[in-house]
Amino acid sequence: MIFVTVGTQGSFDRLVTAMDEWARxxxxxxxxxxxxxxxxxxxxxxxxxxxxxxxxxxxxENASAVVAHAGCGTILSALELGKPVVVMPRRADxxxxxxxxxxxxxxxxxxxxxxxxxxxxxxxxxxxxxxxDLEPAARIDAGAxxxxxxxxxxxxxx
Amino acid sequence: xxxxxxxxxxxxxxxxxxxxxxxxxxxTDDGFRVVHDxxxxxxxxxxxxxxxxxxxxxxxxxxxxxxxxxxxGYFALRFGKWFGAKTIWVDSIANVERLSVSGxxxxxxxxxxxxxxxxxxxxxxxxxxxxVL
Numbered sequence: 001m002i003f004v005t006v007g008t009q010g011s012f013d014r015l016v017t018a019m020d021e022w023a024r025x026x027x028x029x030x031x032x033x034x035x036x037x038x039x040x041x042x043x044x045x046x047x048x049x050x051x052x053x054x055x056x057x058x059x060x061e062n063a064s065a066v067v068a069h070a071g072c073g074t075i076l077s078a079l080e081l082g083k084p085v086v087v088m089p090r091r092a093d094x095x096x097x098x099x100x101x102x103x104x105x106x107x108x109x110x111x112x113x114x115x116x117x118x119x120x121x122x123x124x125x126x127x128x129x130x131x132x133d134l135e136p137a138a139r140i141d142a143g144a145x146x147x148x149x150x151x152x153x154x155x156x157x158x
Numbered sequence: 159x160x161x162x163x164x165x166x167x168x169x170x171x172x173x174x175x176x177x178x179x180x181x182x183x184x185x186t187d188d189g190f191r192v193v194h195d196x197x198x199x200x201x202x203x204x205x206x207x208x209x210x211x212x213x214x215x216x217x218x219x220x221x222x223x224x225x226x227x228x229x230x231g232y233f234a235l236r237f238g239k240w241f242g243a244k245t246i247w248v249d250s251i252a253n254v255e256r257l258s259v260s261g262x263x264x265x266x267x268x269x270x271x272x273x274x275x276x277x278x279x280x281x282x283x284x285x286x287x288x289x290v291l
Contacts, residue, residue, distance in 0.1 A: 072252045079291055105254045108275065114291065144161045148272075148288030152165035152246060155270045156222050 002131075003063035004033035004047075005056070007071040011038040012096060015088050018121035019067060020044050022128050032059060065131055067124070070102035070117065075109055085115040086127050159226050160184075161290040162248060172218050174211070176230060189218065193230050198259065204229060212237050226250050232260040235267045246270040251289055253278075 004019050006012035016038045023031045023044035031045035034056070041047070051059065057077075060066065066078040070089035078085045089106040090096035106117035118124040159173075160183065172189030173180070181190050193210040196203030211233035215223075223238030224246040225231025235245040247268040249261040257278060265271055271284045279286035 072254060076252065076291075101255055108254050108277075112289075144164075144290040145288035148248075148274075148290065149162060149165040151272070151285075151287035152162055152224070152248075152270070155246060156166055156169070156224075156244065 001030040001032060001059075001063055002065050002067055002128075003059045004031060004035075004045075004067045005051075005059075005069070005074055006034060006036045006038060007069045007074055008036065008050070009069070009071070009090070009097065011036055012069055012088075012090060013038045013040045014094065014096065014121070015067070015069065015124075016040050016042060016047075018088070018124050021121070022125050026128075034059070067128070070106035070109075070115075072105055075105070075115055079114055084131070085109075086118060086124065087115050088118050088120075088124055159224070162224075166222070166224065169222070172214075172220070174214055174230060174234060191218075196229050198229070208233050215241055215243075222246065224248065227258050228260040232264045232267075235264050239267045239269075244269050247272060247284075248290075249273045249278075249284060251275070251291065257284060 006015055016033065016035050017040045019031060019033060020042040033042060033045060033047040034051045035047050035049055037049065060078055060081055060083065063083055065084045065086065067086045068074045070087040075085060075087065087106045089102035091103065092098065092100045106115065109115040110117040116127050118127055172191060173184050174191045174193055176193060176195035178192050184190060191214050193214065194203055194206045196207040207229060211230060215234065215237040219241060220238060220243045222244045223234050225234055226248045227250050235247060238245050245268050247261060247264050249257050249272060251274040253261065254275060257273060273279055273284040273286055274289035276286045278284060
């Protein structure tokens with residue numbers, strides 16, 4: 001199941017529509033979406049506008065991949081569960097957010113090779129088509145990077 | 159914070175949080191204290207938080223205070239410093255483009271001042287030494 005979430009910062013029609021178009025061509029893939037107040041209602045998968053935190057978590061856990069806006073909380077929650085994450089950042093010029101900080105967030109996490117960032121519908125479709133090859137290789141384990149642990153440990157004990 | 163817990167394994171630990179539900183997630187032998195959640199928009203809450211945090215530091219007298227934020231961590235480092243503790247700030251990885259408000263304000267009270275993003279590190283600013291993921 002692909003879990004799609006637009007977060008709690010308002011509508012994100014571009015993502016919802018892009019997912020609906022993809023799902024139409026891929027009826028074999030289960031998709032479930034949290035779409036917020038988006039105007040476009042998906043025709044090819046189930047959705048809810050809002051999810052309680054526990055339900056959100058359950059959908060994350062059940063997902064084979066997560067497609068989301070580039071919200072930091074969403075990204076971190078999905079990565080903690082080792083899910084492949086594809087993000088489409090909200091863009092200010094399209095009225096999707098007040099500013100372009102999601103574009104920056106997406107680029108930073110993409111640079112770390114933690115998420116796949118897509119800028120438009122075509123790019124999203126390309127990545128989804130490759131999803132079978134998307135490994136949760138970047139799965140984060142329960143702890144922090146060794147470098148960080150060493151730095152803190154030596155500071156405490158030093 | 160639990161993701162960096164390995165760095166202080168073996169020490170006596172008191173966890174301070176705003177969420178009582180975290181009790182189950184930490185070892186029962188560890189100390190556990192709940193403080194009021196507050197931020198700059200809730201001044202009265204901030205006063206209460208400051209008093210609670212001060213009390214917590216006073217009775218636990220930590221050798222080391224480590225926090226990932228935000229307002230509770232700021233007060234904990236500040237008061238911890240007054241009582242001679244070593245203080246460590248690990249700014250949350252959620253702060254991608256700039257340091258958190260509390261992270262910037264805590265600078266004077268943080269002996270070790272870390273960001274989790276290399277592009278935010280600076281000779282005059284926080285140090286980057288890796289991230290929690």
